[in-house]
Amino acid sequence: MGSAQDNKKGLLQRLDEGVVIGDGGFVFALEKRGYVKAGPWTPEACVENPGAVSQLHREFLRAGSDVMQAFTFYASDDKLANRGNEAGKKFTGRDINNAACKLAREVAEEGDCLVAGGLSQTPTYLSGKNKGEVQEEFRKQVKVFTENGVDFLICEYFEHVEEIVWAIEVCKEAKLPVAANMCIGPEGDLHHTSCGECAVKMVKAGADVVGVNCHFDPFVSLEAMKLMKKALDTEGLKAHLMCQPLAFLTPDAGKQGFIDLPEFPFALEPRICSRWDMHRFAREAYNLGIRYIGGCCGFEPYHIRAVAEELAEERGKKPIASVKHDMWGEGLRMHTKPWVRARARRSYWEKINPSSGRPYSASCSKPDNWGITAGSKELKQHSEGTTIEELQGVFSYIKA
Amino acid sequence: MGSAQDNKKGLLQRLDEGVVIGDGGFVFALEKRGYVKAGPWTPEACVENPGAVSQLHREFLRAGSDVMQAFTFYASDDKLANRGNEAGKKFTGRDINNAACKLAREVAEEGDCLVAGGLSQTPTYLSGKNKGEVQEEFRKQVKVFTENGVDFLICEYFEHVEEIVWAIEVCKEAKLPVAANMCIGPEGDLHHTSCGECAVKMVKAGADVVGVNCHFDPFVSLEAMKLMKKALDTEGLKAHLMCQPLAFLTPDAGKQGFIDLPEFPFALEPRICSRWDMHRFAREAYNLGIRYIGGCCGFEPYHIRAVAEELAEERGKKPIASVKHDMWGEGLRMHTKPWVRARARRSYWEKINPSSGRPYSASCSKPDNWGITAGSKELKQHSEGTTIEELQGVFSYIKA
Amino acid sequence: MGSAQDNKKGLLQRLDEGVVIGDGGFVFALEKRGYVKAGPWTPEACVENPGAVSQLHREFLRAGSDVMQAFTFYASDDKLANRGNEAGKKFTGRDINNAACKLAREVAEEGDCLVAGGLSQTPTYLSGKNKGEVQEEFRKQVKVFTENGVDFLICEYFEHVEEIVWAIEVCKEAKLPVAANMCIGPEGDLHHTSCGECAVKMVKAGADVVGVNCHFDPFVSLEAMKLMKKALDTEGLKAHLMCQPLAFLTPDAGKQGFIDLPEFPFALEPRICSRWDMHRFAREAYNLGIRYIGGCCGFEPYHIRAVAEELAEERGKKPIASVKHDMWGEGLRMHTKPWVRARARRSYWEKINPSSGRPYSASCSKPDNWGITAGSKELKQHSEGTTIEELQGVFSYIKA
């Protein structure tokens, strides 16, 4: 089977030349849609409901993702059969990994996307098994990935640097670019290895791209990235940087991140990031030198679109889905209510501090209340767009 | 064209016999997926991206919805062309309404679902045009609905009782059951008509089912429903009750609901309801005598699934998507981390007060921190399900 | 004994001509100082520790109070002996009321203050005794007040309008002006009498001044005052208005006010009002037509000073204690740290929303951090005052 790389620039060239935008996490998005079970979090949906998986790929593609990451999270045989999970009784890891690659490839070809296969941490390692046994789990998956001609490999969601190093070693056998992300924050891995040391070990093991994913919010994750970058610089090591954080705010999480929060996984809603948080994340990540920027659990397509819109100038293009999203909320010019039209501007959304009750935000908002209703001139239907002059009139209503 | 009703129980019979579960709002869900533009909020996706619309229908069907509501929100010709909206230049209302009905029907037939066509408030009315002009807009849509053999009609998202009465009158011409919802809270409509009086007027105009949708959260909406029910009882009027609220918490919203909140529509995330809020909503709605229970903006498939799971006993069945969701978080028994397994019980989730910083909730959480990592016995992989005994061991760790 | 009124304008003349400023509550202030016991809240300190009581009177006089209200709260014989209270075993009501009047008179003569004797609700009434028995308790106190030549009488802290009417009737026998305050909020008294009706009944019973005290914060109390004013206007009744609220914020209190809050009385600290809250209270009360403005529990001398400073122009004078308090925080010009000097202006303090975590306020603040320390020119000691130019320099540092 011919590789998808034949007609496309590869990952490393893209990273050398500019920004690569990743996708968002599939397990949380598909759990909310009804196709993934919280608890085991395994990706048998690739076989059971391929249309739902394809649709999510497609949404990320439209939102600006440059990578279709095959939905192979936790698709190792040991995990599929763990603790009563039914998935392992119906499907082998091979079945699922294979289906996942094909779905990702199919959608990737609708655009100019790369396809990646991914490994994640294994129950085998957590159970204390030896290196050979753990690498055997990985090797089974990588074999399917290479058979499917993926463009590169991702090792992600590892809590122990020892295990990710073993995973990277297996990936290197495939002669493909390797990106490696640990799900750690600034406190480092669960065996007391510092963030910086984790980065160094991953690069020394052969990873071309390193960073963090999952477990922490974008801003905590960037703190971890700073430590990784600094350590690599100190050691004189060269690698691209990557960051795929949560779309949940976690300033109060401990060392293991959001899974330790009492709200995990069924009451995290008040923590969901807005699109404006993602604008800020994309800008700060870019300024830090990170060139592979994507998301993990909690990221919906609109979050990725916000990343792509923030970096539209750097990338020389907007995502497809921006046809349904004027930058910085300007689509609200078309809203019926004039006080909502008054929100159609960057300065409004860039500074909004939604009343979340989080430490630096109040818990309630004071509603606008213009007392305008049927018959008021500001509500008149007309087919022309709202003019700047009309908008100025509307802005002038706004309380200081 | 043969009516979908031929082989199915109709809406009113279903409501007489038990509960009918609605779907969630399409505009917000598809805005996040990249197919609807915030501002105009019109449903041209039915023509432009039918696969994305079908997929959302299918997710609601799997989640337990008994009704596939054609995505015809704001699909009147005057709205499609309002204030610079491009949709009206590409498609007629007829194009969109027609496509919407076909998509809804197609998915409805994958289950035992009814198909509904819907009308919503018009710029024509808000511009102060007369009854004839407004009803003409409605009549165009209803014609398409009847041509497509929908099972019943919904008038929803009306802020003025005068306009919804005009809409109901047009619907009655079609000889189909009519459900009518205003987007109002306990303070009543925007022309100072009380909630109770709105209900009375809708029933007198011929609505078979009345209630509220959108604009307020489930619990504020139920306050409005109580007022409607009381007024109908006082007047001795008979009608079924219906409620399709927001999945955003809005205790601080004013009379016009969430659109007045400064966070509308792009920073509402911290207000998103959890599935447990929906369990409570479903139970309280049911106890109040409401038999058509669904959702509006903010409802994702997992919110509807929660409604259906809460009412599983009353309905004698669980939704399809419950294969991926053990009741009350019990799927967490399969989670790798023992302290997450310890959350696999109703008493945990039923009482959770997620740290949202809302008035009766703190803004930060204290994470669990068990200090267990690779090699700990509680992390051992095994293929049997977690036993009650193991779980007891895990519960005993929990801090009082 | 000659009346204190001989050389002074009386209460009603003062109210006709301008504003009368009351004092703050003694029981909470002296509880914190160690002289009053929370629970019984009785004023035996007048006999036991007269110096402490005089000192508090003096502080209120310096802060701008025009009235020294004898500390006779709950000094009825039935209350002194209630539920194990030791006070009643050591002293009679006569002992305490007599001592209280003398202390108030003594300090009043240090300025141009009126002396008032006060009645409050009785256990006798709450126990369901009859009118004669209840009035007998009041009559014993009023007798001591008239023997001591007080200038006027206050009935305050009554939860039932029936009882305050009985109290007013007894006061009228003394031929002195009578001010009457119920401890109610906008919901009215505990026997379902509306606020407005309470005001009407008090005036009809003979009260010259009516209003509310205690139980609710300044802003909730003003809502009650509006209802009282409206009812009096509707009935065509004439009376002066008075308001002596809590200095604790109670937006979440129920009908009985702050005693129902779980934090009462030992964890109310986060609710304490700032001096700026009192500026706002004084202004809003004045604008509403209230001319007797003072405080109750929680008010410390600096709160009364803020009331007097806000009304300095209307009264044609500042309070004595303003020698230690430049208006609107301007004394901070003399602060060592330049970023604290930058807070020396009305626009800073008038708008401050202290991070209280209350519904419209965040729970944490971001500290200023100028990085200036020993040796920096902005810290230089010099004996001249800070000039406007220097201050401008400092203001320019401030982040927008």
Added chain:
Amino acid sequence: MGSAQDNKKGLLQRLDEGVVIGDGGFVFALEKRGYVKAGPWTPEACVENPGAVSQLHREFLRAGSDVMQAFTFYASDDKLANRGNEAGKKFTGRDINNAACKLAREVAEEGDCLVAGGLSQTPTYLSGKNKGEVQEEFRKQVKVFTENGVDFLICEYFEHVEEIVWAIEVCKEAKLPVAANMCIGPEGDLHHTSCGECAVKMVKAGADVVGVNCHFDPFVSLEAMKLMKKALDTEGLKAHLMCQPLAFLTPDAGKQGFIDLPEFPFALEPRICSRWDMHRFAREAYNLGIRYIGGCCGFEPYHIRAVAEELAEERGKKPIASVKHDMWGEGLRMHTKPWVRARARRSYWEKINPSSGRPYSASCSKPDNWGITAGSKELKQHSEGTTIEELQGVFSYIKA
């Protein structure tokens, strides 16, 4: 003049044998009472209003303070004349220090209290003057202290260890015990000296007692104390430990503490500690080995009483003012309302998390609402104390 020490155990002996309780801060308490000006914060009240100063001393003595600390804060000549302060034009430092010592002594003799004279940081140092000039300021004050026969000396409120070392050196000349406190948190002094190193330098300079005061809340301050203790242990240095923190919660303060918070000094109210915070502080301080435990700005007499009550067993006595305060809120047994009587127990107050909106607390409370009013049996007046049985009945009402 004979020293006060003649008939009393000295500071060091008391610390060797048990706990010494300090007093609270005078500048904030007297600012609220109207005798000290925020901005300059100088203690001319000792001359201008000696009665007010004595009264505050007396309240702390009754609350359990073992030390009457002469009110000499900022009473150096350079500070009295700084930036337009009028105090320096009317009085010399000698006048004020002398009056302060006499007031402290007078009240100290009403109990078994020690008298301390205190030095604090100087504008001379902050202006960059040399050691000789700075020490000359200190020497003038110490001379007055020794003339007045104080029992020991306190150096407190120093932000730079260099300056406090100079102050300690001057104090040592007086041959009296020296206690030394810096106003620093865990981040150390303003010249980047760590907390631990500050402690070491103070002890090496001759301080007998070292610790922190002011600038941070009790719990942040104890973090600093841990660092000091650890450094002294590491160096093998012996000294008593002392802690006199704020009574304002400051988890969000930066390195310079509460003066950097935007609410300083006029909107700190929502941060005020409750008495239960002080119970916890006293216990944690004691367990850490701190034996001189007192307070600074924000401490009112009831806060010191809480410290003394928490340590009543260790000290073998309760403070005088406990005659007006049953331990753990038990005085509420005498409250009229039964639901307030239900709060008369340690388990209620020990665990209360007042709704402060701080990160781990909600911003609103749900009030109790028993619907009991005049005539209800639970409100009956009777002179016996509430029995345990009655109280049990009341507790049983309480919602879980």
